[in-house]
Amino acid sequence: MNIETFEKAFLALGGVLLGACLAALLFASVVMGIQLPGRAGEVDPEQLATTPPFDQPGVRQVDANKYEIVVIGRAFNFEPEEIRVPVGADLTFIATSQDVLHGFNIEKTRVNMMLIPGQISRTVYTFDEPGEYLIICHEYCGVGHHTMGGKVIVE
Template identity: 55%
Template sequence: MAEAGPPERHEPYVYELAWILPSIAIPTTMLVAVVIAAFGMGIHLPGIAGTVDPTQLRKTPPFDNPGLTQIAPNRYQLTIVASAWQFQPNEVRVPVGAQVDIVATSRDVIHGFEIPGTNANLMLIPGRIARTTVTFHRPGTYQFMCHEYCGVGHHLMWGRIIVEGTP
């Protein structure tokens, strides 16, 4: 009886390389893109701007008086408090071209804050202060809404920023 030799080898690493190379190249490309965006282009997520006791919001400035305050020529601070399916305030008016610094927090549970079509997209966490800045270049009505499910009345959490004037 003849002794069997070693098994025949077929193109040993072609299939392995076809999977391994893209598995390394794709995540590496994504990592490089994130690093370039974060450091080279200055793109970053809004972070926590501070802390506040959510049980003391009615006594803690600026959350004791939510609303729009002019802080410089054509620059405003919009202080927002989210709680139990509402934003305070839920409607504000600003002039066209105004730069609005949004300072927000939550009184009760995690809420979201988003103005579609702008860079305003915040997570409102009880005890944390979130900040972002938006400049409104065109007149119109900009709706803002809670984009984080917060309970049975979540669909009621919205408001509007009315931008008035001519560009």
């Protein structure tokens, strides 16, 4: 089989680009510590009111500069709707949905989780700039979807 020089060049270019993409993913994951929000466990959506940590949604300080933010998505709001945190604090968001599929996205950040009934989602983030950041539901969840939101106030 005879492969033309032009074809060899495109195969080589494709291999180099594939290798570069894999190297970038590995670098971001291992060196920079960037992880996708993942499934952190399961919970019965009908028992959220009696299941820790969802029995007390809100901001909880767990160490000198570390906070846990427990969020419940339900039609058509987030609980809590307003989150206040200090700038530079290490934040762990723990969230789930009580009823249907919801999204949890904080504008201008990489915080973006799917809230699935029965599944606990977890991600970490540090706000480096003070300000007010909007929280939106980015998954259609019903007729009141457009009203579902909240805010993070970083002081």
